[in-house]
Amino acid sequence: MIIVLTQCYPPRIGGIENLVFNLSLHLSKYEKVLVLADQHNIIDEILFDKNFKNDLIIKRFGGLKYFRKRNKFRELKKINDLRKIKAIISDSWKSIEYPISKFNNKKIPFICLVHGNEVIIKNNRHQQRILNIFSKVNKIVSNSEFTKNLIKKVSSQIENIEVIYPGVSSFENIIEEEVDLIDGTPTLLTLARLEKRKGHENILHVLSKLKDQYPNIRYIIAGEGEEKSYLKSLVNTLNIAKNVNFIGSVTDAQKKYIFNKTDLMVMPTLDETNRLSIEGFGIAYIEASLFGIPSIASNVGGTKEAVLHNKTGLILDNLNDLRNYICELIENKEKRKLFGKNAKNRAQNELHWNNQVKKYLNLISNLSK
Secondary structure (H helix, E strand, O other), X not given: OEEEEEOOOOOOOOHHHHHHHHHHHHHOOOOOEEEEEEOOOHHHHHHHHHOOOOOOEEEEEOOOHHHHHHHHHXXXXXXXXXXXXXXXEEOOHHHHHHHXXXXXXXXOOEEEEEOOHHHOOOOHHHHHHHHHHHHHOOEEEEOOHHHHHHHHXXXXXXXXXXXXXXXXXXXXXXOOOOOOOOOOOOEEEEEOOOOHHHOHHHHHHHHHHXXXXXXXXXXXXXXXXXXXXXXXXXXXXOOOHHXXXXXXXXXXXXXXXXXXXXXXXXXXXXXXXXXXXXXXXXXXXXXXXXXXXXXXXXXXXXXXXXXXXXXXXXXXXXXXXXXXXXXXXXXXXXXXXXXXXXXXXXXXXXXXXXXXXXXXXXXXXXXXX
C-alpha cells in the first residue's frame, strides 16, 4: 500500500492538485493507494471521488488545519500492519510535518514532494521547520533542477534529493466540451491562475500593439485569481476587448477544446521571489505540448526545463522581446510547426505519466530494500 498525504487535491484546480492526483492515479495501477486529502467542498468532492472509487481509496478531512492533520494521523494509525505501507508520499513538507514526528521510528519510507514556492525562506524559524522535516524524510522529490537548487538554499547539507519532472496524461479518451466562442487567427493562450507572476499584463500590452498587424488575433485567458478585475479593466483601457476571452477555470474536457483552437501557449512568468512566489516548473506548458503547441516562456524559475529554447518553444531573457518572439512564431509557420512537433514528442515520450510513475516506483522499491 502507498499512502498519499495532501492538502491539494481535485476537484480543486491547480498545478499541485494536477500532479498529486495523477501521481496517485497512476501509482494505483501497480499498488493499492490510499489518499488522505483536505476537505474543501463536500458536494463537489463526493462527485469527484465517486468517479475514481474503483481506482483509489480517497478519504477527506475537514475542519481547522490542526484537526485535519491530527485526524489524518489517526487514520494512519488504524492500519493494523504498518509493514504493508511501502511509502508515505506527501504533497509538501507541511503535510508530512505532523505524521513524521509520530511515525519516524516505524521504518516507513517518507517521500516529500517539493514544487518551489514552499521552500522560499521567510525567516529563521521557517527555515528550521523545513530543515527538520528534510532531515527526517527518506527522499525529497523536486519538480525541477531549479527547485532542487532552492532546496539547497535551505541547507547545502541536504543530499537526499531526486528530480522527477511532473508528468502529463493523454486527453485521447476525453470528449471535448466547447467553453466559449473562440474564433481568431492566430490564437494565443495562457492557462494559469490570474496572479501577477504569470505575466498576463505583459501579454495584454503586447497584444494592444499587435492588433493592427493582426486584426483577428485572439488571446484566451483561462483561469481565475485575484488579478481578474485588474486585467479586465486593463483590457478595456487598452481597447482590446474584442481580441480577449476570459473563460475562467476549465475542466480537462474544456482544456481539450481550447488546446485544439490554440496556436501558441504564452506565459512569460515573473520573478516574484520577494513575494514568496516562483514558477518551479510549469505543467501547463507540457499539457499544451501534448497538442503540438509551442510555448513562449521567460527565463525565470524552472520554466526553461519545461520549455526547451529553440526546440519546443522560445525562452525570453528580456520581456522587451515578447512582441518579437510572438511575431516570429506567428510569421514563421515552419518553425512553429517544428517546435510543436518537438514539444508533442517530448510530452508523449519523455514526460507522459506512464513513464514518470515508473521513476516513483523505482524510488519506492529502492527505499524499501
